[in-house]
Amino acid sequence: MAKIVEIVIVDDNLGLLESLELYFREKGYAVAIADNGEAGFELIKARKPEVAIVDLRLPGMGGLELLKALKNEDIDCRIVVITAYQEMETTVQAIKLGAFDYLHKPIDIDALDAVVDKALSDIPEKEVIKVIDEDFKENTIVGRSHELKEIFKIIGLLSEVKTTVLIVGESGTGKELVARAIHYHSSFAGEPFVALNCSAIVENLLESELFGHEQGSFTGAVSTKKGKFEIAGSGTLFLDEISELPLHLQAKLLRFMQEREFERVGGNRKIKFNARIIAATNRDLAQMVKEGEFREDLFFRLKVFEIDIPPLRKRKEDIPLLVEYLVKKINRTTGKRILRIPMAAIDRFIEHDWPGNIRELENVLTRAVVLSKDDCLHETSVVNLLRQPHVSHSTSFQLKSLSEIEAQHIAQVLEHCQWNISQAARILGITRPTLRSKIRSLEISPQNS
Ligand SMILES: Nc1ncnc2c1ncn2[C@@H]1O[C@H](COP(=O)(O)OP(=O)(O)OP(=O)(O)O)[C@@H](O)[C@H]1O
Numbered sequence: 001m002a003k004i005v006e007i008v009i010v011d012d013n014l015g016l017l018e019s020l021e022l023y024f025r026e027k028g029y030a031v032a033i034a035d036n037g038e039a040g041f042e043l044i045k046a047r048k049p050e051v052a053i054v055d056l057r058l059p060g061m062g063g064l065e066l067l068k069a070l071k072n073e074d075i076d077c078r079i080v081v082i083t084a085y086q087e088m089e090t091t092v093q094a095i096k097l098g099a100f101d102y103l104h105k106p107i108d109i110d111a112l113d114a115v116v117d118k119a120l121s122d123i124p125e126k127e128v129i130k131v132i133d134e135d136f137k138e139n140t141i142v143g144r145s146h147e148l149k150e151i152f153k154i155i156g157l158l159s160e161v162k163t164t165v166l167i168v169g170e171s172g173t174g175k176e177l178v179a180r181a182i183h184y185h186s187s188f189a190g191e192p193f194v195a196l197n198c199s200a201i202v203e204n205l206l207e208s209e210l211f212g213h214e215q216g217s218f219t220g221a222v223s224t225k226k227g228k229f230e231i232a233g234s235g236t237l238f239l240d241e242i243s244e245l246p247l248h249l250q251a252k253l254l255r256f257m258q259e260r261e262f263e264r265v266g267g268n269r270k271i272k273f274n275a276r277i278i279a280a281t282n283r284d285l286a287q288m289v290k291e292g293e294f295r296e297d298l299f300f301r302l303k304v305f306e307i308d309i310p311p312l313r314k315r316k317e318d319i320p321l322l323v324e325y326l327v328k329k330i331n332r333t334t335g336k337r338i339l340r341i342p343m344a345a346i347d348r349f350i351e352h353d354w355p356g357n358i359r360e361l362e363n364v365l366t367r368a369v370v371l372s373k374d375d376c377l378h379e380t381s382v383v384n385l386l387r388q389p390h391v392s393h394s395t396s397f398q399l400k401s402l403s404e405i406e407a408q409h410i411a412q413v414l415e416h417c418q419w420n421i422s423q424a425a426r427i428l429g430i431t432r433p434t435l436r437s438k439i440r441s442l443e444i445s446p447q448n449s
């Protein structure tokens, strides 16, 4: 993890403020500025920089007040104050209030540079990752491993050509995320992205899900309905868990991929298909072909272009970035504010094997964030969570029903919120009535959780 050193500069002289900002930014620091005491205080509180350069004479909240306020909040930041010669009294006050050093106006940049260096030199090597929320972007693929960089390149290449793609990878490695990235980086990103999970639909309805049906074509077909192929238009059709497609539908899919046109169930009008097909699987299709469970011809049609996403345990250098990104994401969804992640906690994540890949990492982090009592993701809580059998290594995997896990998780969240139903429902992402009905049906009560 790159060491990011942050500096906040507070001065009401805008010219000076901007030139200092430029100067320190050029030197590779992360710089934030404020032109008054109140804003400066908020900025230092929020960003917890290593060093702050503060003019003592500020309109509104002055430099001394700012120092006092920081002291009251117990904010650990080295403050270099800027004073005028005639302000000897206030300078002494500032040093008493904990300022690291002071400089007289007009500012000699070399002297300031030396003071900042001195302030930084005896700060221990950065041991925490700071979570800064501003640059969060949803649906980003995060990582810096060689494997992931190759995938970024492929996504770029595929933006120009509309070939069929097969994405292969263990559960939770990010197959759907990559499929979406391919779509949203392509020249037809404005067209629909339609996802269909081949394992999640009732078999005799799958055909109508895919191809649509004409009114009256079977009992229950009360009106004409477009299928996923038609809805995808000229966009992308994502066939998730393609291995679960029954053999007779594999034949139909193959024919359709060859002809690139289809008919609705019960219809005879040919409809053209212009979308890109991206299929995904966590199973070994070649092996399934050998065992006669998957059609070989369809397999080759799908793997025109294959993307293999390696499991997380084979690209552990992605873990620090992923943890930082996912914590930002979880902060947003849970309303919590984790601002610091100690490197010691990151090390624990790196040691873990992650059989459930990034989804597992996200789940563990969600629990850690929800259970945290302050703005730090402490190593001890990470260790405890990784020790729990249901999030730990697959060898200690416990066979539990979904409702058991659900009951356990809901109970934990409720405990955390001290049975505040609204807050718990918000964290769980369900409505209050749904939560109440789950509490009843899963028989969750405060004493047994
Ligand atoms: N490189 C990544 N950067 C950021 N988030 C990621 C990354 N990879 C996966 N995720 C997140 O992890 C979760 C699981 O990813 P996704 O659903 O794409 O996995 P999958 O391979 O389709 O899993 P499954 O086989 O279980 O369906 C998602 O929340 C996704 O956003």
Ligand SMILES: [Mg+2]
Residues within 6 Å of the ligand: 175, 176, 240
């Ligand atoms: Mg998936």
